[in-house]
Amino acid sequence: MVTNCTHCPLRKLDIFESLTADSISFLQRFKSGELKVDAGTPLLMEGSNSPQLFTALKGMGVRYKLLPNGRRQVVNFVLPGDFVGLQAGVMGEMKHSVEATTPMVLCVFDRSELWTLFKTQPERAFDLTWAAAMEEHFLGEALTSIGQMSAMERIAWGLVRFHGRCENLGLIDGTKCPFPYRQQDLADALGLSLVHTNKTLMKLRDRQILSINDGILQIMDIEEAKTVALLPIDLPGRRPLI
Amino acid sequence: MVTNCTHCPLRKLDIFESLTADSISFLQRFKSGELKVDAGTPLLMEGSNSPQLFTALKGMGVRYKLLPNGRRQVVNFVLPGDFVGLQAGVMGEMKHSVEATTPMVLCVFDRSELWTLFKTQPERAFDLTWAAAMEEHFLGEALTSIGQMSAMERIAWGLVRFHGRCENLGLIDGTKCPFPYRQQDLADALGLSLVHTNKTLMKLRDRQILSINDGILQIMDIEEAKTVALLPIDLPGRRPLI
DNA sequence: CGAATAGTTGAAAACAATCAAACCCCGTGG
DNA sequence: CCACGGGGTTTGATTGTTTTCAACTATTCG
Numbered sequence: 419m420v421t422n423c424t425h426c427p428l429r430k431l432d433i434f435e436s437l438t439a440d441s442i443s444f445l446q447r448f449k450s451g452e453l454k455v456d457a458g459t460p461l462l463m464e465g466s467n468s469p470q471l472f473t474a475l476k477g478m479g480v481r482y483k484l485l486p487n488g489r490r491q492v493v494n495f496v497l498p499g500d501f502v503g504l505q506a507g508v509m510g511e512m513k514h515s516v517e518a519t520t521p522m523v524l525c526v527f528d529r530s531e532l533w534t535l536f537k538t539q540p541e542r543a544f545d546l547t548w549a550a551a552m553e554e555h556f557l558g559e560a561l562t563s564i565g566q567m568s569a570m571e572r573i574a575w576g577l578v579r580f581h582g583r584c585e586n587l588g589l590i591d592g593t594k595c596p597f598p599y600r601q602q603d604l605a606d607a608l609g610l611s612l613v614h615t616n617k618t619l620m621k622l623r624d625r626q627i628l629s630i631n632d633g634i635l636q637i638m639d640i641e642e643a644k645t646v647a648l649l650p651i652d653l654p655g656r657r658p659l660i
Numbered sequence: 661m662v663t664n665c666t667h668c669p670l671r672k673l674d675i676f677e678s679l680t681a682d683s684i685s686f687l688q689r690f691k692s693g694e695l696k697v698d699a700g701t702p703l704l705m706e707g708s709n710s711p712q713l714f715t716a717l718k719g720m721g722v723r724y725k726l727l728p729n730g731r732r733q734v735v736n737f738v739l740p741g742d743f744v745g746l747q748a749g750v751m752g753e754m755k756h757s758v759e760a761t762t763p764m765v766l767c768v769f770d771r772s773e774l775w776t777l778f779k780t781q782p783e784r785a786f787d788l789t790w791a792a793a794m795e796e797h798f799l800g801e802a803l804t805s806i807g808q809m810s811a812m813e814r815i816a817w818g819l820v821r822f823h824g825r826c827e828n829l830g831l832i833d834g835t836k837c838p839f840p841y842r843q844q845d846l847a848d849a850l851g852l853s854l855v856h857t858n859k860t861l862m863k864l865r866d867r868q869i870l871s872i873n874d875g876i877l878q879i880m881d882i883e884e885a886k887t888v889a890l891l892p893i894d895l896p897g898r899r900p901l902i
Numbered sequence: 903c904g905a906a907t908a909g910t911t912g913a914a915a916a917c918a919a920t921c922a923a924a925c926c927c928c929g930t931g932g
Numbered sequence: 933c934c935a936c937g938g939g940g941t942t943t944g945a946t947t948g949t950t951t952t953c954a955a956c957t958a959t960t961c962g
Contacts, residue, residue, distance in 0.1 A: 483800060483801075483804045485804065485808055485809075485890060485891065486890060486891070486892075487890060489808040490808075491800075491803060491804035491807045491808050493800045493803060493804075504789075504793055505793050505796070505797060508786065508789050508790045508793045509790060509793055509794065509797070509896075513796075513797040513800060513801075513894070514800055533782075533786075536782040536783075536785055536786050536789075537782045540775075540778040540779045540782070540785065541778075543778055543782065543785045543786070543789070544750065544775075544778050544785070546789055547746075547750050547778075547785070547788055547789045547792055548750045548751065550789055550792035550793045550795075550796055551746055551747050551750045551751055551792045552751065553796045554747070554755075554792055554795045554796045554799060555747060555751070555755040557796060557799035557800060557802075557803060558725060558733075558735050558755060558756055558799060559725075559755075560799075560803055561733060561735060561799060561802055561803050561806065561851075562725045562727065562733035562735075564803065564806050564807050564851060565733045565806050565848075565850070565851030566727055566731045566732075566733050566851065567727075568949080569949080569950075600907090600908065600909090601908075601909070602908085606807075608807070609803075609806060609807030609808065610950080610951090611950065611951050611952075612909090613910090613911090613950090613951075613952080613953095614949085614950055614951070616909065616910065616911085617910085617911085617950095620910080620911095648727060648728060648729060649727065649728070650728075652755070654751075810917080810918095811917080811918070842939090842940065842941090843940080843941070844940085852918075852919090853918065853919050853920075854941090855918090855919075855920075855921095855942090855943090856917090856918050856919070858941065858942065858943090859918095859942085859943085862942080862943095903962105904961105904962095905960100905961090905962090906959100906960085906961085906962105907958100907959085907960080907961105908957100908958085908959085908960100909956105909957080909958075909959100910955100910956080910957070910958095911954100911955085911956080911957095912953105912954090912955090912956105913952105913953090913954090914951100914952085914953080914954105915950105915951080915952070915953090916949105916950085916951070916952080917948105917949085917950075917951080918947105918948090918949080918950090919946100919947080919948075919949080920945105920946080920947070920948085921944105921945085921946075921947090922943100922944090922945090922946105923942100923943085923944090924941105924942080924943075924944100925940100925941080925942070925943090926939105926940085926941075926942090927938105927939090927940090927941100928937105928938095928939095929936105929937095929938095930935105930936085930937085930938105931934105931935090931936085932933105932934090932935085932936095
């Protein structure tokens with residue numbers, strides 16, 4: 419049973435721009451199906467030339483790169499509304515891998531139709547460029563965070579940001595939001611060792627700023643957390659959904 | 661005296677895809693002028709909504725972000741052929757600053773014409789998306805480098821990559837290429853302190869792998885340098901030029 | 903119960919940042 | 933001609949953060 423784009427639950431959220439009926443019907447034709455995967459399923463592999471592109475509908479995942487020496491860099495977390503596979507779409511192959519962290523549901527698009535989109539739907543083409551530029555922006559911030567901030571600052575930054583993204587998606591309950599990742603994932607995202615990540619999280623918990631427990635991230639003192647994060651968290655107020 | 665797109669010296673390089681006469685004439689109309697700037701001139705400021713977009717023709721620059729605490733992250737080096745200002749074009753404001761490191765010459769485009777490009781030149785729109793995805797790819801690699809590699813590995817990675825970009829642009833003379841940046845710029849790019857960057861460069865020089873002198877980067881032992889860099893350097897073989 | 907996974911903790915070692923000063927090159931002006 | 937100053941580079945000593953290593957706990961699952 420495939421979700422109809424017209425009744426897409428994501429598109430109802432304030433954060434996503436609304437589209438004309440015509441545009442939605444194009445996307446509906448662009449959409450070739452829906453994919454349900456279990457937690458832990460690899461979606462795209464670095465170097466692969468996937469014939470399929472995705473938009474995450476439900477669940478969460480990770481983008482990551484593996485190094486020859488076995489280390490791993492988590493490039494970003496994948497949340498509902500995120501477009502996945504754009505690199506394969508425009509550059510011919512993925513430059514990082516993507517895997518589901520929780521069970522996920524994704525819209526599937528046909529890569530071969532991407533060119534049709536550029537030719538006939540310039541607004542959608544623009545949206546895709548926007549998405550790529552947004553990802554570029556985020557990676558620039560992450561680079562700045564990892565390159566210039568201390569462990570505590572990085573962790574506060576990463577978690578405040580994640581919390582903000584959840585808020586935009588209506589996933590917040592009071593001060594809490596889901597955080598289905600392991601400490602190792604957070605460490606790999608922020609360029610820290612697992613041990614040091616753990617100890618720093620303890621400090622943040624002791625200082626009553628934030629805590630992670632049972633897959634739930636709670637930010638008790640959001641103001642203090644933002645102060646520790648140093649960088650202002652810059653999330654788009656309204657954005658396209660493809 | 662403005663360079664005519666038809667005779668653009670950059671486009672003659674093998675690395676850049678060739679275009680039909682029609683496409684070039686569109687770009688010629690898109691191009692609103694040329695900008696010559698001295699070394700040190702700021703081109704775009706973070707947060708600014710520039711009415712102008714650029715393609716670097718000659719010279720080199722830096723993209724960087726400043727932190728509230730005064731630290732600086734160099735996000736990337738700007739070389740000839742690089743498109744500058746895409747974020748302002750699609751997101752309304754720049755997320756980093758750009759400044760000329762050497763004297764530069766840049767093609768100037770009118771931001772207001774960007775939408776015309778998307779509507780009437782889907783191939784060019786695709787190229788822009790490609791450029792954004794490429795930048796995303798690079799930032800992912802940089803993140804991996806800074807997050808997971810030691811100082812020596814990072815420096816080798818950064819300089820081998822820079823050397824490779826120069827090679828693609830025909831800026832190589834034997835084992836040497838221009839490197840007009842200060843050690844502080846390199847340090848800010850790789851998330852290292854100036855002192856540690858300096859000491860690590862000394863070690864690489866002592867080991868006869870590479871050296872920087874008088875604005876010239878020489879890689880004496882490219883194989884060894886690539887080995888130290890850990891990550892394979894992935895540069896596009898052929899790419900669009902806008 | 904045993905095995906596997908994730909989280910927690912302490913001690914030691916390694917790495918990189920900071921501090922402070924010297925050095926070098928080069929252009930300026932007395 | 934040489935003293936002076938500025939920007940960038942180099943160096944040594946010290947401090948401090950982060951990693952690594954190793955072990956132990958808690959929880960889940962077959």
